[in-house]
Amino acid sequence: MKCPTLVLTVAAVVLVLTGTLGLRAQSGPNDAPRYENGADLVFPADYRTWTFLGAGIGMTYEEEGGAGNGQMFSNVFVNPSSHAHFMETGAWPDGTTFMLEFRQSDSAASINQAGRFQTGLAFLEAEVKDSRFEDGWAFYQFGPGGNLRDVAPRMTGDAVEPCIKCHTEHTAVERTFVQFYPTLLEVAREKGTLKPGF
Amino acid sequence: MKCPTLVLTVAAVVLVLTGTLGLRAQSGPNDAPRYENGADLVFPADYRTWTFLGAGIGMTYEEEGGAGNGQMFSNVFVNPSSHAHFMETGAWPDGTTFMLEFRQSDSAASINQAGRFQTGLAFLEAEVKDSRFEDGWAFYQFGPGGNLRDVAPRMTGDAVEPCIKCHTEHTAVERTFVQFYPTLLEVAREKGTLKPGF
Numbered sequence: 001m002k003c004p005t006l007v008l009t010v011a012a013v014v015l016v017l018t019g020t021l022g023l024r025a026q027s028g029p030n031d032a033p034r035y036e037n038g039a040d041l042v043f044p045a046d047y048r049t050w051t052f053l054g055a056g057i058g059m060t061y062e063e064e065g066g067a068g069n070g071q072m073f074s075n076v077f078v079n080p081s082s083h084a085h086f087m088e089t090g091a092w093p094d095g096t097t098f099m100l101e102f103r104q105s106d107s108a109a110s111i112n113q114a115g116r117f118q119t120g121l122a123f124l125e126a127e128v129k130d131s132r133f134e135d136g137w138a139f140y141q142f143g144p145g146g147n148l149r150d151v152a153p154r155m156t157g158d159a160v161e162p163c164i165k166c167h168t169e170h171t172a173v174e175r176t177f178v179q180f181y182p183t184l185l186e187v188a189r190e191k192g193t194l195k196p197g198f
Numbered sequence: 199m200k201c202p203t204l205v206l207t208v209a210a211v212v213l214v215l216t217g218t219l220g221l222r223a224q225s226g227p228n229d230a231p232r233y234e235n236g237a238d239l240v241f242p243a244d245y246r247t248w249t250f251l252g253a254g255i256g257m258t259y260e261e262e263g264g265a266g267n268g269q270m271f272s273n274v275f276v277n278p279s280s281h282a283h284f285m286e287t288g289a290w291p292d293g294t295t296f297m298l299e300f301r302q303s304d305s306a307a308s309i310n311q312a313g314r315f316q317t318g319l320a321f322l323e324a325e326v327k328d329s330r331f332e333d334g335w336a337f338y339q340f341g342p343g344g345n346l347r348d349v350a351p352r353m354t355g356d357a358v359e360p361c362i363k364c365h366t367e368h369t370a371v372e373r374t375f376v377q378f379y380p381t382l383l384e385v386a387r388e389k390g391t392l393k394p395g396f
Contacts, residue, residue, distance in 0.1 A: 048381055049278065052250030055271060058313030070312065073253060080247065103380065114268065115256030117378040180315045182301065183246055 031079035032095045033128050039154040041126055041140045044079070047099040051083040052076070053181040057105070057116065073103045073118045076181065082129075086184060090191025092174055096129040121145025126152065127167070127175070137175045139163040172198040229277035230293045231326050237352040239324055239338045242277070245297040249281040250274070251379040255303070255314065271301045271316045274379065280327075284382060288389025290372055294327040319343030324350065325365070325373070335373045337361040370396040 031050065034042040044050075058070040078086075082096035102123040105116040124142040139160050140152035155163065172179040172195055173188045179198055188194045229248065232240040242248075256268040276284075280294035300321040303314040322340040337358050338350035353361065370377040370393055371386045377396055386392045 049249050049281070051247050052273070052275070054316045055253035055273065056313050056315040057255050059315060060313060075250070075253065077250070083247070115254050115258060117254040117257060118252045119380055121380070182317055182319070 031081050031097070033097050033130070036151050039133070039138065040151050041097075041128060041138070041154070042151050043142055043148060044097060044099065044126075047077050047079075047097075050077040050099065051080050053078055053083075053184060055118075056180060059180075071105050071116065072122060073105055073116075075101045075103065075118070076177075077101075087187055090173070090188045090193035092129050092176065094129055094131050098127040098176065100125045100127070124148060127163075129175070135164055135175075137164075137167065139167075171195070229279050229295070231295050231328070234349050237331070237336065239295075239326060239336070239350050239352070241340055241346060241348055241350070242295065242297065242324075245275050245277075245295075248275040248297065249278050251276055251281075251382060253316075254378060257378075269303050269314065270320060271303050271314075273299045273301065273316070274375075275299075285385055288371070288386045288391035290327050290374065292327055292329050296325040296374065298323045298325070322346060325361075327373070333362055333373075335362075335365065337365075369393070 031044070033044070036042060053076045055076070056074045058072065059074045077099045079095070079097045082093055085091075085093045085096075101121055103118040104120045104122050106119045107114065107116045122145055124145065126140040126142065128138045128140070129136060130138055133154075139155045141155065142148045142152050167175040167177075171177050172185070173193050178184045178188050178194070185194075188198075229242070231242070234240060251274045253274075254272045256270065257272045275297045277293070277295045280291055283289075283291045283294075299319055301316040302318045302320050304317045305312065305314045321342055324338040324340065326336045326338070327334060328336055331352075337353045339353065340346045340350050365373040365375075369375050370383070371391050376382045376386050376392070383392075386396075
């Protein structure tokens, strides 16, 4: 009788521990992209707690000629599990999600005399690596701050052509502008994943 | 013979699971400040995966007069558990750690025509809320990029006076410049934790 009781007790402990593990897995980071209709991206509401890669000011898209964006900040965030993967390998796993937010700026407020700091959200965009899609990456616009979409349709056709062209021709690693993310640039250099010319 | 073997096997499984749990606990968020000698701050090497609050460019300390810092970015990160607490309450818990990094900037590279983006780390500072200290907050300098301290001594005396003065007189919430962190500013307004005048 002693042995079966002990086995049962230990088995119960195993179950409890397994349950705890399961709970931890569930409450831990779950930062994979969620889709509707297989391709439309559900807004990742917690993206501001993702890993920050870098900020710029007045960064313009080539085709926009640089007008009107001189005082706008851009912040780039990536989902944490993909960031961890990049730090190990210098490459992006499937499911990698970049969030690019544009923010207005202000100056001459509080102690700040001359510089500029970030204020309201102007526009929010996303880029997702997903091997199911033709080019391997998809692009999304969540729209203007204050009126963000809950679900952004995958950009297609003429609308996405400039995104694909620019992210193909001018990016340092895969379809991403690692040349603007200093902590990643070092890793990509070390891992040998930079494109020629970078 | 059969029972002891089974018990040993199950016990081994328990040990493996416990080990996994321990490993998970260690690799999970543990973002409280670590001190040496009770007050000197151990460098939080993973601060770049903490929550990003905001960036500025050319942000200058009052006493510096704004010279020479016009092209320098500043990024502010806070430990994730304190960020979560702030989002609930509009206030900072004990152990809150701010990391302030200054980064050089560059322009006219790659597709970027006119704007500026962040490059190498120039200097790294920290601010910690800890009720054990006289003012309730401590200030640290980890030094220049490429030569960061493993442990930063708590700033005292004349060296810390300007920090305390400015963080007392010009901050929107407690000793922190929430007026420069747009996502926190909304929360502080809602929770009623902004100082008068903000």
